[in-house]
Amino acid sequence: xVSYKEVQDSNALINDATAPRVAVFVGGTSGIGKFTVRALVxxxxxxxxxxxxxxxxxxxxxxxxxxxxxxxxxxxxxxTEGEVSLLAETKRVCxxxxxxxxxxxxxxxxxxxxxxxxxxETAEGLEITQSLEYYSRMLFILHLLPxxxxxxxxxxxxxxxxxxxRATVNLDDLDLKKPGNFGGVKAQxxxxxxNTMTLEKLANENPNVTFIHSWPGxxxxxxxxxxxxxxxxxxxxxxxxxxxxxxxxxxxxxxxGQRHLFQSTSAAFGGRGVPWKGKLGVNSLEKQADGLFLVNxxxxxTPNAKVMPILREKAQGKxxxxxxxVLRPYL
Numbered sequence: 001x002v003s004y005k006e007v008q009d010s011n012a013l014i015n016d017a018t019a020p021r022v023a024v025f026v027g028g029t030s031g032i033g034k035f036t037v038r039a040l041v042x043x044x045x046x047x048x049x050x051x052x053x054x055x056x057x058x059x060x061x062x063x064x065x066x067x068x069x070x071x072x073x074x075x076x077x078x079x080t081e082g083e084v085s086l087l088a089e090t091k092r093v094c095x096x097x098x099x100x101x102x103x104x105x106x107x108x109x110x111x112x113x114x115x116x117x118x119x120x121e122t123a124e125g126l127e128i129t130q131s132l133e134y135y136s137r138m139l140f141i142l143h144l145l146p147x148x149x150x151x152x153x154x155x156x157x158x159x160x161x162x163x164x165x166r167a168t169v170n171l172d173d174l175d176l177k178k179p180g181n182f183g184g185v186k187a188q189x190x191x192x193x194x195n196t197m198t199l200e201k202l203a204n205e206n207p208n209v210t211f212i213h214s215w216p217g218x219x220x221x222x223x224x225x226x227x228x229x230x231x232x233x234x235x236x237x238x239x240x241x242x243x244x245x246x247x248x249x250x251x252x253x254x255x256x257g258q259r260h261l262f263q264s265t266s267a268a269f270g271g272r273g274v275p276w277k278g279k280l281g282v283n284s285l286e287k288q289a290d291g292l293f294l295v296n297x298x299x300x301x302t303p304n305a306k307v308m309p310i311l312r313e314k315a316q317g318k319x320x321x322x323x324x325x326v327l328r329p330y331l
Contacts, residue, residue, distance in 0.1 A: 109156070
């Protein structure tokens with residue numbers, strides 16, 4: 001475990017020379033994304049942040065951005081409207097960023113919520129939480145990889161459930177469209193495995209970029225309330241049982257933001273970034289080198305050694321081929 005003090009000490013070293021100059025936060029309008037934006041801005045470093053979110057979030061985000069400018073007048077925060085559950089919109093947002101920047105140092109992906117309600121599809125025919133937690137995230141990465149390659153210590157962080165993968169994945173119905181296949185833990189695990197398999201492939205093919213799949217532990221993001229009909233029995237169970245548990249055991253908003261900032265900037269993962277004298281993280285291939293790091297809320301790494309070889313052999317190729325088929329029209 002990396003202690004909270006060690007995290008804070010590392011983050012205190014972030015300055016104009018070590019901070020990511022250009023950062024893109026997708027899902028930074030609430031929860032972990034928002035906590036991490038605040039932590040990055042509070043370093044006092046000169047940074048430019050693209051904050052991507054839905055139009056409905058624009059008004060409260062304007063107030064948040066003004067608050068950030070008070071914290072750090074050197075920061076530049078650019079509100080970028082986009083309904084990123086739609087891949088066409090994701091592509092449009094990426095094109096906007098690519099038209100303005102020659103490099104991106106840091107891509108932070110948190111959009112999504114627990115798929116515990118009934119199955120709902122976007123106008124593009126994708127289940128909405130899968131589009132947010134997987135397809136849209138991978139599309140952002142694929143579009144912005146050329147800009148990430150131009151940075152000195154580029155990192156991509158996808159926050160979902162890295163290290164929690166199981167060997168059970170539905171390869172015959174990756175989008176869980178068949179009756180009885182979608183729902184709750186089953187869907188969340190499917191999307192987690194798809195994240196990890198694709199991120200690892202991208203990490204292996206792009207060794208100049210560090211990839212992290214983060215499991216944030218218990219954090220009170222409010223996402224549980226978005227996952228079910230507010231009048232349903234499921235919603236009442238969430239609110240009466242799960243939310244009190246989250247309140248008791250969750251990391252504070254500040255600690256969650258600080259720990260994710262540490263993951264996103266420290267040389268503990270991949271050897272590039274803010275200098276780190278502690279134990280180096282081990283990637284998904286059990287090496288202290290570049291690649292994909294499965295990092296938990298304690299900032300510990302796991303190669304998930306019993307599960308990952310099985311998924312590499314049986315699932316990675318099929319997930320990649322299917323994902324390319326879905327994403328190709330938007331590349």
